[in-house]
Amino acid sequence: MKNIISNINKAFDHRVRLGIMSVLMVNEHADFTTLRELLGVTDGNIASHIKALEKKDYVKVEKSFIDRKPNTRYIATKKGREDFQKHIDAIESLLGQQQLKP
Amino acid sequence: MKNIISNINKAFDHRVRLGIMSVLMVNEHADFTTLRELLGVTDGNIASHIKALEKKDYVKVEKSFIDRKPNTRYIATKKGREDFQKHIDAIESLLGQQQLKP
Known part of the structure; x- marks a missing residue:
């Protein structure tokens, strides 16, 4: 039997x-500083989670220069978008259907 | 600034x-075996997560006998229900509003 999670x-x-x-x-993309500020977590914390998402091919990194300053930005891959949508659907379906038979 | 998570x-x-x-x-309640089967995880795994939820007063345990056999069942507390609903609302709102200003 497939389990509910x-x-x-x-x-x-x-x-x-x-x-x-x-x-x-x-x-379309977000840079490191933006993500860190939105999430309110430490550099190391966010870096390690981004790294994990990169490893799974869910996020890709683009490095460039803006006004001669290095800029790193992150983009969700197609696979990342698809699998994240499935994840959200799974949470929603988990929350919607757990009435046990009496 | 309050962060998004x-x-x-x-x-x-x-x-x-x-x-x-x-x-x-x-x-209203579920017993250990039911939870374990629904979730498909090991006894130790589920026990440690239930323990953590108990510690936060989110789940309470009722021990009784059914046909002379010991039975342990779990119940979400009022606080658990309220805080879980807030958690779900937070996930939903996180997913709904992250368009950054250009």
């Missing part, structure tokens, strides 16, 4: 990752 | 806890 993706199962992905779902 | 409750921020709470939100 099997569609919840471990790679997204943390509030910082939920936060990063939800920002990147509706914005 | 500050209303996401750390105590619920794990798929096993989401699973336990979502079962207990719509059922």
Whole structure:
């Protein structure tokens, strides 16, 4: 039997990752500082979660220069968007259907 | 500035806890075996997450005998229900509003 949490993706199962992905779902890209400020977590914390999402191919990094200053920005990949949507659908369906048979 | 994940409750921020709470939100109670089967995780895993939810006063335990056999069942407390609802609202609002200003 399939269990009720099997569609919840471990790679997204943390509030910082939920936060990063939800920002990147509706914005073409976001830079490190923006993400850090929106999420209110430390550099190291956010970096480690981004790294994990990168490793899964859910987020990609673009490095460039803006006014000669280095700028790093993050973009959700197609796979990232698709799998995150599935994750959200799994949470919603988990919340909607757990009435046990008497 | 309040950050966008500050209303996401750390105590619920794990798929096993989401699973336990979502079962207990719509059922008056559930026993250990039922939870374990629904969630498909090991005894130790589920026990440690229930313990954490108990510690936060989100879940309470009732021990009784059914046909002379010991039975342990779990119930979401009023506080647990309220805080879980807030957690869900926080996730929904996180997912709905992250368009950055250009």
